[in-house]
Amino acid sequence: MEEKMRVMTERPLNAETPVEHLRSWITANAVFFARNQGEIPTEPISLEQWELVVEGEVERHLRVTFGELLRMPKAIAANTLECSGNGRALLAEKASGNPWTIGGVGNAVWGGVWLRDLLGKAGLTERARHVAFEGFDKPLGSAGVQFIRSIPLEKAVESTLLAYEMNGEPLPLKHGFPLRALALGWTGANCVKWLRKITVLDRPFSGFFMDKVYRVFQKGHDPTPGGVVTGLKLKSIITQPSKGDTLSGGPVTVLGAAYAGEGDVAMVEVSVDGGGTWSPASFIGPHESFSWRQWQFLWEPGQPGDYTIMARATDSHGRQQPMNAQWTVLGYGNNGIREHGITVHVR
Numbered sequence: 110m111e112e113k114m115r116v117m118t119e120r121p122l123n124a125e126t127p128v129e130h131l132r133s134w135i136t137a138n139a140v141f142f143a144r145n146q147g148e149i150p151t152e153p154i155s156l157e158q159w160e161l162v163v164e165g166e167v168e169r170h171l172r173v174t175f176g177e178l179l180r181m182p183k184a185i186a187a188n189t190l191e192c193s194g195n196g197r198a199l200l201a202e203k204a205s206g207n208p209w210t211i212g213g214v215g216n217a218v219w220g221g222v223w224l225r226d227l228l229g230k231a232g233l234t235e236r237a238r239h240v241a242f243e244g245f246d247k248p249l250g251s252a253g254v255q256f257i258r259s260i261p262l263e264k265a266v267e268s269t270l271l272a273y274e275m276n277g278e279p280l281p282l283k284h285g286f287p288l289r290a291l292a293l294g295w296t297g298a299n300c301v302k303w304l305r306k307i308t309v310l311d312r313p314f315s316g317f318f319m320d321k322v323y324r325v326f327q328k329g330h331d332p333t334p335g336g337v338v339t340g341l342k343l344k345s346i347i348t349q350p351s352k353g354d355t356l357s358g359g360p361v362t363v364l365g366a367a368y369a370g371e372g373d374v375a376m377v378e379v380s381v382d383g384g385g386t387w388s389p390a391s392f393i394g395p396h397e398s399f400s401w402r403q404w405q406f407l408w409e410p411g412q413p414g415d416y417t418i419m420a421r422a423t424d425s426h427g428r429q430q431p432m433n434a435q436w437t438v439l440g441y442g443n444n445g446i447r448e449h450g451i452t453v454h455v456r
């Protein structure tokens with residue numbers, strides 16, 4: 110299974126989905142990207158042993174068993190999950206972190222329970238403002254701290270799923286068995302795997318994975334005052350042809366995907382002349398909230414030579430993907446049109 114992936118580091122496991130597996134609306138579990146700060150548990154925890162603690166600014170502390178979760182109303186939601194660092198390796202100026210190209214993203218249908226239903230059982234105090242999630246993966250490296258992240262209460266109550274199922278299968282071990290958080294439309298860092306504790310807080314959680322990373326900041330600045338990564342940015346990727354392909358005339362089927370996190374992709378256009386002219390692509394397949402849309406464009410290349418194919422997404426508010434990404438120290442959220450362009454040779 111792993112040989113199909115582009116493995117960047119083994120320990121912790123960081124691996125991206127190969128481009129040919131990004132050409133369908135559902136990304137198969139076996140090739141779904143893996144991003145880890147700590148060590149993936151070697152064995153799945155026994156469901157009899159596992160329990161989820163809910164505490165903090167709640168009226169009643171809860172210890173929820175897996176059986177109790179299964180008896181709660183089931184929710185299903187499609188969601189495109191992307192690592193904040195996806196696309197980092199395509200930035201013109203190097204940024205530190207794993208060298209993701211376009212495969213740090215995938216789309217799945219997740220099954221579980223709404224976090225709001227669980228918080229409803231616990232009851233919130235008047236001071237409740239943020240919800241922190243803690244995973245039980247073993248920390249690796251010098252930081253040696255548990256992966257804990259918090260999100261604002263509004264997001265937690267509105268559109269956050271606690272998922273125990275991925276594409277109709279029990280949540281795979283790698284992806285957080287038995288339960289993970291999914292702040293729908295938000296970057297992977299807000300989607301804690303191997304959940305064991307949820308703490309309602311009166312302010313954002315403060316700790317290594319909140320304050321030092323997943324922050325947007327410039328050189329010479331501290332991470333902490335920088336913004337926290339939240340929603341996925343409007344972006345399109347080209348999944349066919351591949352960079353450097355030699356094509357013998359047309360028509361060429363250009364394939365891609367476009368996504369906008371909590372937003373809605375309304376249009377994708379393609380340019381093969383450096384952005385001088387744009388032609389609309391057509392969408393294929395499902396159109397669901399929080400999920401990418403697959404698109405295609407039939408291209409009739411003219412004269413032989415080198416062409417750069419670029420794709421541009423527009424959302425339902427008329428906002429366009431930027432021509433170039435905004436550079437930051439940790440290279441998060443690269444959604445530049447140029448950065449994602451593909452140069453091919455036409456014979």
Ligand SMILES: Nc1nc2c(c(=O)[nH]1)N[C@H]1C(S)=C(S)[C@@H](COP(=O)(O)O)O[C@H]1N2
Pocket residue numbers: 141142143144145146147190191192193243244245246256283284285296297298299300301302303
């Ligand atoms: N417990 C835990 N949850 C975690 C992480 C982690 O290291 N530990 N990494 C986060 C990051 S940065 C991303 S992008 C997603 C990746 O999810 P995946 O490996 O299921 O694709 O998980 C998030 N949840």
Ligand SMILES: [Mo]
Pocket residue numbers: 144191192193194296297298
């Ligand atoms: Mo991530």
